[in-house]
Amino acid sequence: MRMRTIEISVGGFVLAGAIALVxxxxxxxxxxSTGTQNSYDVVARFDDxxxxxxxxxxxxxxxxxxxxxxxxxxxxWGDAIVTMAIDGEPGNLTSDTSAxxxxxxxxxxxxxxxxxxxxxxxxxxxDEITETQGALVLENLIGxxxxxxxxx
Amino acid sequence: MTFxxxxxxxxxxxxxxxxxxxxxxxxxxxxxxxxxxLWASAMWGLxxxxxxxxxxxxxxNVGFLSLLIIVLSAFSIGAVLxxxxxxxxxxxxxxxxxxxxxxxxxxxxxxxxxxxxxFAGRAGSALTAEIGLMKTTEQLSxxxxxxxxxxxxxxxxxxxxGLISVPLLTAIFNMVAIYGGVVVGINWLGVDPGxxxxxxQEGVExxxxxxxxxxxxxxxxxxxxxxxxxxxxxAPPTAEGISLATTRTVVISSVLILATDFLMTLVFYxxx
Numbered sequence: 001m002r003m004r005t006i007e008i009s010v011g012g013f014v015l016a017g018a019i020a021l022v023x024x025x026x027x028x029x030x031x032x033s034t035g036t037q038n039s040y041d042v043v044a045r046f047d048d049x050x051x052x053x054x055x056x057x058x059x060x061x062x063x064x065x066x067x068x069x070x071x072x073x074x075x076x077w078g079d080a081i082v083t084m085a086i087d088g089e090p091g092n093l094t095s096d097t098s099a100x101x102x103x104x105x106x107x108x109x110x111x112x113x114x115x116x117x118x119x120x121x122x123x124x125x126x127d128e129i130t131e132t133q134g135a136l137v138l139e140n141l142i143g144x145x146x147x148x149x150x151x152x
Numbered sequence: 153m154t155f156x157x158x159x160x161x162x163x164x165x166x167x168x169x170x171x172x173x174x175x176x177x178x179x180x181x182x183x184x185x186x187x188x189x190l191w192a193s194a195m196w197g198l199x200x201x202x203x204x205x206x207x208x209x210x211x212x213n214v215g216f217l218s219l220l221i222i223v224l225s226a227f228s229i230g231a232v233l234x235x236x237x238x239x240x241x242x243x244x245x246x247x248x249x250x251x252x253x254x255x256x257x258x259x260x261x262x263x264x265x266x267x268x269x270x271f272a273g274r275a276g277s278a279l280t281a282e283i284g285l286m287k288t289t290e291q292l293s294x295x296x297x298x299x300x301x302x303x304x305x306x307x308x309x310x311x312x313x314g315l316i317s318v319p320l321l322t323a324i325f326n327m328v329a330i331y332g333g334v335v336v337g338i339n340w341l342g343v344d345p346g347x348x349x350x351x352x353q354e355g356v357e358x359x360x361x362x363x364x365x366x367x368x369x370x371x372x373x374x375x376x377x378x379x380x381x382x383x384x385x386x387a388p389p390t391a392e393g394i395s396l397a398t399t400r401t402v403v404i405s406s407v408l409i410l411a412t413d414f415l416m417t418l419v420f421y422x423x424x
Contacts, residue, residue, distance in 0.1 A: 010208050
């Protein structure tokens with residue numbers, strides 16, 4: 001009888017732990033079955049990514065449509081190559097889509113904002129976005145401002 | 153003449169201090185060696201079928217009976233965190249960030265660390281006292297006489313029970329603490345539930361936060377049970393020896409938990 005109570009208590013304890021783990025995964029982390037979700041890669045070159053990180057958001061019209069997959073530097077050209085994983089099947093972005101590096105709020109995290117173009121042609125897996133605008137770096141802005149101030 | 157004498161005495165006392173330091177270091181190394189040998193010989197080989205019952209009984213002792221203190225502490229810690237986050241964030245109109253702040257602090261740091269500290273105080277000290285008393289009353293040696301290996305029968309089930317219980321307790325701690333935060337944040341202070349849960353789900357990652365927190369808790373479980381079992385097994389067989397060993401279990405495992413937590417945070421989240 002005593003052993004039985006112990007076994008039932010331990011069973012309840014393990015079950016409670018398992019429920020807690022599922023709760024933490026689903027309700028707190030918001031895990032969804034991401035395995036089934038398709039994504040394809042798009043590349044873009046920026047002159048400056050200042051503070052953009054891997055897994056940063058890629059958004060269009062404020063809605064997240066992908067994540068930054070990797071950031072590398074091209075030493076020959078001196079610019080940054082950013083690979084983005086866009087959700088969905090290839091062919092949901094026009095080939096003249098432009099990419100900008102933006103900031104959430106004033107001090108928030110950097111993310112990539114995409115703006116659609118007007119071409120019929122669509123971006124395929126591995127294609128490059130040619131029209132890009134790098135991050136605004138505060139020091140450069142102040143530098144430009146001071147130079148202009150000196151000229152006038 | 154006096155100058156030479158002073159030089160001699162100073163030199164001798166420095167030598168004596170160095171000698172003492174060396175002895176202390178050697179005894180520390182010896183304890184580490186004995187602890188490793190204990191762990192290795194207790195955990196060598198897979199647990200047999202007959203050991204399952206022993207492990208279940210120990211999970212009851214160290215895990216199930218620790219539930220009450222875990223749940224109570226978790227609820228108060230969650231409630232307090234929520235209250236503190238709210239009062240600071242409300243000044244910037246960012247009350248919605250209470251949820252994500254609460255969940256990240258709990259999953260990454262406070263959940264594993266506080267659970268392990270409470271476990272060391274509640275269950276680790278009891279393990280040490282129990283094994284130390286078994287040794288003092290020569291139950292361990294009589295087991296050896298009967299041909300039963302006390303390492304396999306007494307030590308191993310307790311280590312396994314700790315390794316299973318602490319991660320489960322950590323998960324329960326996190327869930328209850330988040331519930332405490334919900335009670336204070338949403339039900340009392342009136343944070344918007346949509347922003348609370350939405351921000352939490354947006355900001356918390358399964359691998360980055362939940363899994364790494366659980367890895368931490370597994371490492372803490374290993375450390376605490378190892379220290380507790382070794383201190384009990386290695387205690388001098390006297391009343392004073394057991395009391396010292398129990399104190400040492402709590403002190404050493406607490407310090408180890410906090411130090412390894414810093415190291416693991418550095419490895420997991422540090423950017424080099």
